[in-house]
Amino acid sequence: MGTMKLKGRGWGIFWLVVGALYLLVPLYGMAQFSLETGPHSYGFHWYQTIFDSSQFRSSFLLSLRLALETVAISLVLLVPTVFWVHLRLPRLRPLFEFLVILPFVVPPVALAVGLVGLFRPVTWLVSTPELLAFVYVILALPFSYRSLDAGMRAIDLRTLSQAAESLGARWTTTLRLVVLPNVRSSLLGASFLTLAIVMGEFTIASLLLFNTFPVYIEYIGETKAYPAAALALISFVLTWGAMLGMFIVGRGRGRTHTEVAMTR
Amino acid sequence: MSKLELVEISKRFGAVEALRGLSLEVASGEFLSLLGPSGCGKTTALRIIAGFEHPDVGKLLVDGRDLTAIPANRRSMGMVFQSYSLFPNMTARENVEFGLRIRRRARAERTARALELLDLVGLAGTANRYPHQLSGGQQQRVALARALAIEPEVLLLDEPLSALDAKVRVQLREEIRRIQTSLGITTIYVTHDQEEALSISDRVAVLSLGCIEQIGAPSDIYREPRTRFVAEFVGTMNRLDGKVNPDGSIECGGLCVAHGVALGDHAPGEQVIVLVRPESIVLEELPEPQAASGDLFEGRIVAHTFLGAVTRVTVSVAFGAVTADLPSSRALGLSPGTRVSVRIDPSGVRLLSIGTSGPGSDGSGPTGGGSGGSGPTGEAESPGEEGSATAGGLPTRSAASL
Numbered sequence: 001m002g003t004m005k006l007k008g009r010g011w012g013i014f015w016l017v018v019g020a021l022y023l024l025v026p027l028y029g030m031a032q033f034s035l036e037t038g039p040h041s042y043g044f045h046w047y048q049t050i051f052d053s054s055q056f057r058s059s060f061l062l063s064l065r066l067a068l069e070t071v072a073i074s075l076v077l078l079v080p081t082v083f084w085v086h087l088r089l090p091r092l093r094p095l096f097e098f099l100v101i102l103p104f105v106v107p108p109v110a111l112a113v114g115l116v117g118l119f120r121p122v123t124w125l126v127s128t129p130e131l132l133a134f135v136y137v138i139l140a141l142p143f144s145y146r147s148l149d150a151g152m153r154a155i156d157l158r159t160l161s162q163a164a165e166s167l168g169a170r171w172t173t174t175l176r177l178v179v180l181p182n183v184r185s186s187l188l189g190a191s192f193l194t195l196a197i198v199m200g201e202f203t204i205a206s207l208l209l210f211n212t213f214p215v216y217i218e219y220i221g222e223t224k225a226y227p228a229a230a231l232a233l234i235s236f237v238l239t240w241g242a243m244l245g246m247f248i249v250g251r252g253r254g255r256t257h258t259e260v261a262m263t264r
Numbered sequence: 265m266s267k268l269e270l271v272e273i274s275k276r277f278g279a280v281e282a283l284r285g286l287s288l289e290v291a292s293g294e295f296l297s298l299l300g301p302s303g304c305g306k307t308t309a310l311r312i313i314a315g316f317e318h319p320d321v322g323k324l325l326v327d328g329r330d331l332t333a334i335p336a337n338r339r340s341m342g343m344v345f346q347s348y349s350l351f352p353n354m355t356a357r358e359n360v361e362f363g364l365r366i367r368r369r370a371r372a373e374r375t376a377r378a379l380e381l382l383d384l385v386g387l388a389g390t391a392n393r394y395p396h397q398l399s400g401g402q403q404q405r406v407a408l409a410r411a412l413a414i415e416p417e418v419l420l421l422d423e424p425l426s427a428l429d430a431k432v433r434v435q436l437r438e439e440i441r442r443i444q445t446s447l448g449i450t451t452i453y454v455t456h457d458q459e460e461a462l463s464i465s466d467r468v469a470v471l472s473l474g475c476i477e478q479i480g481a482p483s484d485i486y487r488e489p490r491t492r493f494v495a496e497f498v499g500t501m502n503r504l505d506g507k508v509n510p511d512g513s514i515e516c517g518g519l520c521v522a523h524g525v526a527l528g529d530h531a532p533g534e535q536v537i538v539l540v541r542p543e544s545i546v547l548e549e550l551p552e553p554q555a556a557s558g559d560l561f562e563g564r565i566v567a568h569t570f571l572g573a574v575t576r577v578t579v580s581v582a583f584g585a586v587t588a589d590l591p592s593s594r595a596l597g598l599s600p601g602t603r604v605s606v607r608i609d610p611s612g613v614r615l616l617s618i619g620t621s622g623p624g625s626d627g628s629g630p631t632g633g634g635s636g637g638s639g640p641t642g643e644a645e646s647p648g649e650e651g652s653a654t655a656g657g658l659p660t661r662s663a664a665s666l
Contacts, residue, residue, distance in 0.1 A: 159349045162316055163407075165336045166343040167363035167414055177362075181353035 027236070034229035046230040055216055056231075062129055063213035067198035069133040071191045074144045077137065079187070082148045083175055086157050100145040103138050108203040111135070116208065129210045139204070140197045144190040151186025152179070188245070196242040200235075267292040267450045268313070268418055273322030275308055275474075282308040283319070284474040290418075293448040295441065297461035300471035301497065306454045309471075310420050313452060315339045326417050342411030346423040348403040350395040356382060356406045357391040363414035374413075381409035384443060401432040408440065412447065419444070419451040425460065437464050458498050462486060470494050486541075492616055495539045500576075502545070502586045506538040506615075513559065514538055514613065517583025523559045524610040530617065537616040542576060544612025545588035547604045549597065563606045565598050581606060 035042040050056050085092055103111065115135050116126065125131050157179065164174040180187065202214035217235060221228040266289040275283040283305045290296050298306040311317040313324060315336030324332045331339055350359050357378045364374035382391050385405040395403055404424055411419060421440070425433040441464040444451050455461050461468045462482040469479040470493075478485060478494045489495035496503065506516040510532040514522040521538070530536055550562060563579035563586070575595035577588050586606065590598070598604065 155352070156347060156349070159345050159347050160351060162314075162336070163343065163345060163349040163351070163410075164362070165316075166314055166339075166341055166420075167410065168337050168340070168366040169362075170337055173366060177365075178351050178353070182351070 027233075030229050031233055034226060034233055036226065046226045047234070050220075050227050050230050050234065055211070059211050059213045059216035062211065063199050066129060066133050066136065066212065067195045069130065070136040070140060070198050071194045073133060073137045074140060074190065074194055075187065078141075078144055078148055078190070079180070080175065082145065082152055083157070083171075083179060086149075086152045087161055096145070097149075100141045103141055108139075109207065111138070112204045112207045129212075132205060132208065132210055132212070135204055136194070136198050136201060139201065140194040143193040143197065147186045147190035147193060148183065151183035151189075154186075155179075155182050192242050192245045196239055199238060199242070266290060267294070267327060268452070269323075269325040270309065270313070271323040271325065273309065273312060273319045273324070275305075275312065275317060275319050282474055283312075286322070286471075286474065286476060288469060288476065288479070290450055290452060292450055295444055295451045295453065295464060295466045297453045297455060297465040297468045298471055299455055299458060299461040299468050299498070301456060304471040305474040306456075306471050307422060308474075310422050310452060310454045313418065314341050314343050314420050340414060340417045341420055342414055342416030342418070343420045344404065344407045344411050344422065344424045346426055348395065348400065348407055348427070350398075350403055350406055350410070352395050355392050355394055356387060356398065356402075356409075359395070359406055360410045360413050362410060367414070377413060378409070381413055382406070384412075385409045386439070399432075400428050401436055404428065404436060405439075408443070412443070412449070416449070419449050421451065421453045423455055424453075426455075426457070433460070440464065462498070468498075470497060472497075487614075489539065489614060492537060492539075495614065495616070500542050500587065500589075502538075502540040502542065504538040504540065504583070504586075506536050508532050508534045508536055508615070514615070519561050519582055520559055521561065522608045522610045522613050525613045525615065526610075528615065530615050535618050537618060539614040539616060540586070540608055541612050542587045542589040543574075544609040545579075545586055546607045546609060547577065547579065547588050547590060547598065548607075550603045550605045559610075560605050560607050563604050565600050565602045565604060567600060568595065568598075579604060579606060 032042075034046055035044070037043045037045045081096075085096055106114075112135065115138070116131075119126050119131055119134065125134070160178050160182070161171070161174050164178045165171075169177070200214055201212070202218060205212040206215050206218070213235075217228075217231050220231050268288075268290040270286055270288040273283050273286040274281070286305070286309060288296075288309075298309060300306045308317060312319050315331070315334065319332065322332070323330055326339075350356075351362065354362065357375065360378035360381055361374045364377060369377075379388070379391060382388055385408055387402060387405050387409070390398060390402060390406075395406070398406065407424070408421075424440070425436055428436065437460055440453075453461070453465065462485070465482055467479060468482050468485050470477045470485060472493050478490045480488075485494065485498055489498060489501075492503070495501045504516045504521070506514050506521065508527060508530050509515050509520065512523070512525070512527060512532070513520045514525055514536070516538060547563075547565075561581060563581040565577055566580045566585065567578040569576040569578075570592065571589075573592060574589045575592045577590055577595055577598060579586050579588060588606075
């Protein structure tokens, strides 16, 4: 029995090492390449080049701004919607779940063309990058909706809301004082996922001719090999940062949900 | 004038009629329990009072004011839910303060009030604990303090003890009653636990199929059930098919089982349902077989159920079986197979006309009930007998589920 356990653990470690090598070797190669400044000489020259580039700064800041705007619009739209659907319109939940997966099945090209057509009457918006924020809200919908939905499912939303209501709270007060603090981790999860999507979205930004961070990465990748490797690593770090944020929040979420479950 | 009044309230959920013309008056400071099986409409009635449901027909009056269309957050009803419902992100004190915070009371005032109420419910030392750091009983105490903090017009309790273990349940129900009495707050308590309802209420309303079957003091509900449903739902009851003899005695299966029973409107010769509580049956050991005489008849013990202080004994008699409750110390000598004399205390006998089985059929309650009844948990039909007598009631009515 003990030998079998040890054998199983040995295989587990073996596959873990294989998986890690599969992921890390290309990254190591890319890191080494990005640090090469000449034959057998290494340094951060290409990183310096990237950080000194005004195009990098402007595209990165544009993407970051769009990400924050997308997060804000998503939360403002979705939090009351999910709250209301859970509380008053539970029968519509299957419909909403169907609607939120639509961005997965509509090709980005069709989505971009369709949305430009939709927003055309709003002339001030069509000519600004903020148009992308509205597009990204739709693109991130499957992730942001599901994260919020899971958060509200995990608490006894109906009873908590009714308890607050019986104590005199209006639904907006209930949302602010009772619901949001208890789904904070899913709010953060939805925000990080949205951030990661926006920071990596290329197709629509490129089609609509906005120079976002992914468009800049693609441009560098086509024209400059060494800085492209450095930029790819920077992009990885950013994505991992967002994932690490989710992981930390996820740990918090697990604890909160246990507490909520125990409270019931 | 009554504090709270429900006037002809009806409520339907799709095909299910949850409440059918329910009318009820609750006096100021009264503790009223709504008692009934699952699906009888008791929680719907409470939720209508709280404002979480709106009646299809009817009115809700509090101090004569019509609150039917007023939203829940403007009604000032303190509610305690079955599932503790404390806000997990707030401490016990913050939970209790919540209603006062909504009412924009000064911080110092609401903290003082919260601490005072936590002290009242016996949780003075746990003000800074979060709900997950409290036991179920403590959480319900906090929920009670939170409901009381807003000085509600009416306190509503929706099966607040059902998630707690038996000992805590008894402690907490006594505490709820103590607090209710000391504050003099009008209280409506929903439960399916008859013992709970009978032990703490000023009045109990027994509901079935969306109607009140009977409303009255707990002792009246227990001793003077007006319908078969109430008789069988509240406590354990022997139900015998009998007849009123010309001399006023009661006959079952050809045997005279009781003399001197209050006959009421029942005429000699009338077929009746004879209801007898187990504690009204007296058993004595019989060394030798003995013919029935007067209201004494013979039986043989067939089963014992030890319930602690009392033992429930099933006795096989000529017309079926009856159940008697004996002090456990006495029941020890009466093992299964023992021959016993059986006597029914006439003061514990209640007669119902045949057909008095549902709401309204005795002329005292709303009309439209079915037959049969839902028995309280733990009741058992007399084992192995096919006679006309049954002890307690089996759940034969499929109550509308909500």
